[in-house]
Amino acid sequence: MSDEWVAIGKPQVLIRELESTGFLKELVIGEKKFVLTYVQGQFGVLNNKCNHMGAPLAKGKLKNGCVECPWHYWQFNHKTGIALSEASQPLATHGGSVPALETKIEGDLLFVNIKNESERIKAQYNLDYPGSVLAREPKREVGKIRVLGLSTTAMDKNHPRFSTSEELLKSSLARANHELDVETRFLALSELNFRNCEGFYSKSERACTWPCSITKMDAADEMIKVYENLVHWADVVIVSTPIRWGSASSLYYKMAERLNSIQNQITLKNRVLIQNKVAAFVITGGQDNIQAVAGQMLTFFGELGFSAPAFPFVAHSLGWSSEDMERNMNYVKESDYLHQHAFELVERSVVLVKKLLEVNK
Numbered sequence: 180m181s182d183e184w185v186a187i188g189k190p191q192v193l194i195r196e197l198e199s200t201g202f203l204k205e206l207v208i209g210e211k212k213f214v215l216t217y218v219q220g221q222f223g224v225l226n227n228k229c230n231h232m233g234a235p236l237a238k239g240k241l242k243n244g245c246v247e248c249p250w251h252y253w254q255f256n257h258k259t260g261i262a263l264s265e266a267s268q269p270l271a272t273h274g275g276s277v278p279a280l281e282t283k284i285e286g287d288l289l290f291v292n293i294k295n296e297s298e299r300i301k302a303q304y305n306l307d308y309p310g311s312v313l314a315r316e317p318k319r320e321v322g323k324i325r326v327l328g329l330s331t332t333a334m335d336k337n338h339p340r341f342s343t344s345e346e347l348l349k350s351s352l353a354r355a356n357h358e359l360d361v362e363t364r365f366l367a368l369s370e371l372n373f374r375n376c377e378g379f380y381s382k383s384e385r386a387c388t389w390p391c392s393i394t395k396m397d398a399a400d401e402m403i404k405v406y407e408n409l410v411h412w413a414d415v416v417i418v419s420t421p422i423r424w425g426s427a428s429s430l431y432y433k434m435a436e437r438l439n440s441i442q443n444q445i446t447l448k449n450r451v452l453i454q455n456k457v458a459a460f461v462i463t464g465g466q467d468n469i470q471a472v473a474g475q476m477l478t479f480f481g482e483l484g485f486s487a488p489a490f491p492f493v494a495h496s497l498g499w500s501s502e503d504m505e506r507n508m509n510y511v512k513e514s515d516y517l518h519q520h521a522f523e524l525v526e527r528s529v530v531l532v533k534k535l536l537e538v539n540k
């Protein structure tokens with residue numbers, strides 16, 4: 180291939196410019212974008228497109244002589260473009276390499292050979308990366324209607340305490356087990372170790388993936404249990420929460436942010452992972468704001484693709500001026516009315532999901 184050397188600028192001027200941007204900046208030549216770097220007396224020029232999902236490398240950082248991708252942190256040698264294999268794991272055994280361009284200094288100018296990029300070598304992907312099991316197409320397995328009870332109450336798993344919302348959720352599941360022809364599961368977020376959403380979506384909607392980018396990178400992250408149950412196992416999800424300063428629990432929001440990876444598939448690919456499923460809610464609190472909490476939960480689960488039954492939540496609060504937690508707990512424990520209504524919420528949800536499955540089969 181013939182060479183075409185393009186003058187980029189005076190090295191001393193470029194170094195001064197690079198100093199203010201962490202020794203890495205975007206370089207545009209004609210219609211093509213590159214990333215220009217300077218490390219220990221050497222300039223490097225790489226193609227701007229990451230080998231993983233095409234993120235713009237010039238928006239990344241320079242680390243140990245490598246350009247680190249801003250999206251999922253793969254690293255490429257700033258001079259050769261060869262991936263640091265550890266940085267792409269566990270998703271890929273090797274991140275391959277991004278095209279690198281030759282550079283030379285002649286006279287008082289830095290030149291780049293734009294006709295002689297090295298070859299892009301594809302990454303070698305692991306097929307059993309963490310969370311790979313989630314990537315299967317959601318398909319309802321035959322069998323009884325499956326009801327998931329999902330408690331979002333925050334508590335120390337080594338020192339569990341009585342929770343009014345969990346009490347109603349568990350009792351409704353137990354009764355559903357006996358009186359409805361369903362399978363049930365209970366999942367408490369407080370028993371899972373899972374990371375906060377780290378805002379991949381805020382970098383780019385394409386950086387937020389399904390399965391979730393965090394799940395794919397961190398085998399220890401237990402959000403996989405929530406994903407598996409919501410997307411693949413459950414027909415009905417009953418979510419319980421306490422009211423905390425007028426909102427759902429902190430764990431609920433921690434989970435909700437991670438569920439962005441499900442909703443984002445609709446935005447990105449018109450791919451609806453949640454279909455023919457029903458969500459309903461159990462909301463209790465020492466103080467009030469039930470309707471606001473229910474409104475948020477209904478909106479959010481609706482945006483994921485869940486349907487809601489008529490009368491979609493059961494709730495209890497003694498109100499702002501009646502703060503008395505012991506009385507509140509006893510009230511819920513002893514309330515046949517609330518237990519009955521929590522069970523009826525499951526019953527209504529099961530009736531609705533059967534209809535949805537029948538109509539859409």
Ligand code: FES
Nearest residue numbers: 229231232248251
């Ligand atoms: S690491 Fe670059 S796009 Fe994922």
